[in-house]
Each structure stands twice: as structure tokens, then as C-alpha cells.
Amino acid sequence: MSFSSHFMKFQFRFIDSNHSRFLFIFLLGSMSLFLNCFGSKQIIEKKPDSHIKPIVIPPQYLKPIIGRVEWVEFPNWKLKLRARIDTGAKSCSIHAVNIERLTENGEEFVVFETFVDEKPVKLKSRFVKEAKVSSTSGVSEKRIMIREVMKMGKIKEEVIINLNDRTNLNYPILIGRNYLMGKFLVDVSLSHALGD
Incomplete structure (x- = not known):
């Protein structure tokens, strides 16, 4: 076999x-x-868990995003200027030359010149104080402080601004933390994020 x-x-x-x-x-x-x-491939459908609640973001965390350069309005002066956003600067600063202090009806004011489209414009604002401010180079100098209403996007607020000769700088306005804090998120890769 x-x-x-x-x-x-x-x-x-x-x-x-x-x-x-x-x-x-x-x-x-x-x-x-x-x-x-x-x-064969199995498709597993996960049923929604009824115990999971949706995440609700509180309104205080929904802040507008701004870029490194934005337009800023000054309603009292009827001015709109391009500003540099600087989270490293403690306070706001505006280009000012020919600064004069004067008193009217017991109140102190400041008159100064700034430039709009390379033309000098005379502005007037309430005097707040004189204080030492450290520049970007680390040099401390006395500057006059004024209080003025400023608007960026939809946010309008009275803010203290120091007067400084910014002739050699690219922008007439510098926006610091005293205006930005708690109101905006800054994305330096953007410019004019709030529009023109």
C-alpha cells in the first residue's frame, strides 16, 4: 500500500x-x-456621552486679535494714526515736539505738535503729570503725561500717554500695556488685523 x-x-x-x-x-x-x-475594516461609532457637557468660553476670554501695527483713533482730536503695538512697553507714547504747558481757568493743559501725513498738527490735551520713563535703549528720562480718549477697533478708553519725540521712529504712536492689557490678543505675524 x-x-x-x-x-x-x-x-x-x-x-x-x-x-x-x-x-x-x-x-x-x-x-x-x-x-x-x-x-474587513470595522467602523465603530462612539455614542455621545450624555454626561459630557460642552465647553463654554467666558466672554472675558474672547478678545479681539490685533497685529504688530494697527490704526488708532483719537475722537477728541479727530485723528486717525498708524500705531506700533508693543507689549514690552509699559505705557503708550505719541510723537510730540514744541511742547508747551499752559493754565486755563485753573486747569493745566499741554499744547504740542505731531505729524499727520508729514504735516505738523497742533494738539491740546489735559496735563496729568511729569514722570520718568525708560526708553527702549534703557535710558530713563522725564516725560509729560497726558490723558486722552483712544479707540482701537471697537474698544474705546481713556488712557495715559507720554509725549516723546519719535522723529526717527517709523510710527507716531506706540501702544503699550496700559491700553492693551486684558483687552486684546497680539499676533505679531499680522498687521492691520482690525482692518483699515
């Missing part, structure tokens, strides 16, 4: 045995499981 006929006889004898049904069911079940797990 050849090996192949002996093997076939053994195979049929095995299939006819009592264990054949169990083995057949086991193999079918294993193949089905294998195909389900690896043969």
Missing part, C-alpha cells in the same frame, strides 16, 4: 470519528472570527 492511499484512509477514518463535528464547528468559528477581525 502506497503512502498516499494510507494517508487518505487515515484522513477519512478521522473525519468519520466522533470528534469530527466538534473540529468542523471549531474551524468554521475560527475562520469567521479571523475574517471579522482582519478581513
